[in-house]
Amino acid sequence: MLTLAFVTGTEPGKWFHRFRQRTEHGGLLTLDSDDALGLVLDGSADLALARLPDARLTEDFHTVRLYEEARGVAVPKDSIFAELGEKVLARDLEGEILNYRIAEDGSIDYGELRAALQVVGANVGIAIAPRPLIRVLSKKQVVALELVDRSVPGTEIALVWRREADSDAIQDFVGIARGRTTNSSRQAAPKRSAREKTLAKQERRGRPNFRIDKSGGKGRRRSR
Known part of the structure; x- marks a missing residue:
């Protein structure tokens, strides 16, 4: 069983489904948390889908960076900004009341952000x-x-886990999150030879298998 904590704001459901479908590690337990890394630190989870930067990361951890998040601004539904489109420039927001902003070190206070969003609403x-x-x-x-x-x-967003806790289950999830397909995964079926593929195809079609009878006339075939 692999226990994975994923930070609020991520939606890794498709990875969960693929892991459960493709692997046999005893299942997957997922935990949604504002502090996914904290659950790895206290031993509650084996692996974290965490938001970086995080000053708690040390050389004791493996870190696989997956993607950068777009910077965002929350505006009231009926504001003029909501009518401008998908993007807004910093200069357009000059003079607006700022209820919350990401800290200079990149950290986020989820409680303060939730309260700020209520004010924006x-x-x-x-x-x-x-x-x-x-x-x-x-x-x-x-x-x-x-x-x-x-x-x-x-x-x-990155996957983070303790070096000492590395496992096949963790490596398989990391591979899936990085786009590993079924054919390239650690669980992929062994490659078959051309002859094995041909025989399997004939079997699916319900055809008898034939081989060339080299002892007889040219091109003569006989059933095996």
Whole structure:
């Protein structure tokens, strides 16, 4: 059994399905958490789908970076910004009440962000955070737009686990998350020879197998 903690704002359901379908490691237990890495640190999980940067990471951990998150801004549903499209520039937000912003070190206070989004939903100000996270935490009164502003610290999603706890199950999940297909996975069936493939195809079609009778006339065949 592999226990995986995934941070709020990620939606790895397709990876969970593929892992359960393709592997035989006794199943997969998943834990949704604002602090997925913390569950690995305290031993509650074997593997974390975590949001970086995180100052707690040391050389004792393996880290596989998967993707960067888009910067986002939460705006009221009825605001003029919600009508501008999918993206908004930093200069467009000048003068707006800022209820929350990602810390300079890239860390996120999930409690403060949730409270800020409630204020935004009440049609007051904005909040800046990773766009996928805003989408997951927002109510109907809030719209998550992509923020074009390089001054806002970037975040990324990564798989993290202790080096000493490495296992085949973890490696298989990492491979799936990185796009490993069934044919290239560790669970892929052994490759068959051309003859084995031909015989299998004939068997599926219900045909008798034949071979060339080299002892007789040219091209003569006989049933095996």
